[in-house]
Amino acid sequence: MQQGLAWLADQLKRNAGQQVTYQRGGQSVVATATLGQTAFRLEDLVRGATKLEHSAADFAFTAADLAFGGVTVVPERGDVVLWTFAGVTRRFEVGSVPGERPWKLDAYGIMVTVHTKYAGNA
Numbered sequence: 001m002q003q004g005l006a007w008l009a010d011q012l013k014r015n016a017g018q019q020v021t022y023q024r025g026g027q028s029v030v031a032t033a034t035l036g037q038t039a040f041r042l043e044d045l046v047r048g049a050t051k052l053e054h055s056a057a058d059f060a061f062t063a064a065d066l067a068f069g070g071v072t073v074v075p076e077r078g079d080v081v082l083w084t085f086a087g088v089t090r091r092f093e094v095g096s097v098p099g100e101r102p103w104k105l106d107a108y109g110i111m112v113t114v115h116t117k118y119a120g121n122a
Contacts, residue, residue, distance in 0.1 A: 002108045013062065020059060021082040027068040033059040033081070038115060056118035057083075057092055063105065063112045075103040075114045082122050092116035 017032035036058040059081050066073055079094040096102040096115045103114045 002110070006108075006110055012060065018083060018085075022059075022061075022066060023080040023082065024068065024073065024076065024078075029066070029068055031061055031065040033061050033083075035083075036060060036113070038113075057081075057116050058113050059083075059092070059116065060111055060113045063109055066112060075112065077102050079114075080119075081114065081116055089122040091119045091122040093119045 012034045013032045016034050018035060019030060020033045022029050022031055037056075038058050063072060066075070075094050077093075077095050081092040081094070083090050083092065093116060094102045094114055095117050100115075102116075103112055105112050
């Protein structure tokens with residue numbers, strides 16, 4: 001299973017990857033990410049309603065690529081992903097719905113998916 005996931009991660013980078021810049025404070029790294037989206041279920045305990053909320057974009061990286069100065073990092077709220085599409089650089093801030101981590105790691109530590117919200121053009 002681990003070999004299959006490593007193969008899939010490599011194929012995603014090669015065939016569906018987009019170059020992005022991942023930033024934290026004054027540090028940044030250019031990495032290849034695959035874009036996606038996640039829906040979160042929010043329960044409204046007062047009204048008894050359920051609402052689906054989407055992250056603006058998910059960026060999936062190989063965990064080893066998400067490193068500053070050779071040190072792999074865990075995504076944090078407030079980190080920034082810059083993605084240029086059609087000549088426009090868009091800014092996404094790492095975050096998630098309340099009570100959820102802004103990232104998820106697969107069982108083998110190969111791929112990390114980072115949840116973001118669109119924060120305007122850079």
